[in-house]
Amino acid sequence: MNILHVCANPKPTEQSVSKQMAARFFGKLMELNPDVVLNNVDLYQEKPPYYSNDLYRRMWNPVFDPTYEPTKAEEAAANYATKQAELFKTSDVLVLTMPMWNFSAPGVMKAWMDQVLAPGLVFEPTDDGPKPLHNITALVLLVSSGGIYKEDDNRDALSRQINAAFGFIGINDIRIAWADGQNPMYCSDCAVRRDMAFEAAEELAEDLAEESASE
Numbered sequence: 001m002n003i004l005h006v007c008a009n010p011k012p013t014e015q016s017v018s019k020q021m022a023a024r025f026f027g028k029l030m031e032l033n034p035d036v037v038l039n040n041v042d043l044y045q046e047k048p049p050y051y052s053n054d055l056y057r058r059m060w061n062p063v064f065d066p067t068y069e070p071t072k073a074e075e076a077a078a079n080y081a082t083k084q085a086e087l088f089k090t091s092d093v094l095v096l097t098m099p100m101w102n103f104s105a106p107g108v109m110k111a112w113m114d115q116v117l118a119p120g121l122v123f124e125p126t127d128d129g130p131k132p133l134h135n136i137t138a139l140v141l142l143v144s145s146g147g148i149y150k151e152d153d154n155r156d157a158l159s160r161q162i163n164a165a166f167g168f169i170g171i172n173d174i175r176i177a178w179a180d181g182q183n184p185m186y187c188s189d190c191a192v193r194r195d196m197a198f199e200a201a202e203e204l205a206e207d208l209a210e211e212s213a214s215e
């Protein structure tokens with residue numbers, strides 16, 4: 001099983017609940033399935049560029065104009081996206097680790113998604129809708145937040161965005177472990193909630209290991 005792990009958190013692991021969830025998830029997965037091939041992308045080590053018009057032209061012009069020839073600048077603008085898309089396309093499972101920031105994903109995660117979720121890279125636009133150009137069957141979302149969000153809470157733009165953006169390219173199996181209530185000013189049971197989320201992350205790892213063993 002090939003896993004692409006994309007992490008959007010500037011904190012060191014010992015200060016980050018979401019990174020500790022990822023450590024628990026991968027610790028359990030590797031214990032149960034040592035054959036896992038893991039590609040780690042730390043978005044604070046290698047920051048994705050913001051979307052540019054050169055990148056827009058390189059990605060979308062071929063969709064509308066078969067005679068389009070990219071300029072050198074347009075080719076260069078696609079370097080990061082192409083490299084990340086290669087990792088994406090050789091993966092079976094995508095794991096996203098992040099905190100909730102302003103009710104959504106951190107900006108670097110959104111920038112990464114803007115780069116990678118592009119036509120010709122991970123999907124092909126067709127008359128019948130987007131056709132996946134990847135083999136990712138499941139997405140694991142490891143997230144931590146100060147507040148508590150019940151399912152379908154309108155303030156939760158994070159899981160909605162992940163569901164919509166990855167569902168668009170055919171990834172509908174989205175599994176979530178969420179350490180909510182991590183703000184001690186509002187929640188007296190932060191540690192209990194954190195530990196429950198660690199357990200949930202390990203359970204997701206167990207499920208994946210079991211599924212890969214039965215394939």
Ligand SMILES: Cc1cc2nc3c(=O)[nH]c(=O)nc-3n(C[C@H](O)[C@H](O)[C@H](O)COP(=O)(O)O)c2cc1C
Nearest residue numbers: 016017018019099100101102103144145146147182
């Ligand atoms: C810039 C910023 C914005 C935040 N916005 C939210 C928010 O909208 N909702 C929320 O519940 N928590 C918010 N928080 C709190 C974090 O989500 C929370 O502390 C989380 O546990 C951090 O995860 P980490 O320990 O993995 O970094 C925010 C924190 C920061 C630094």
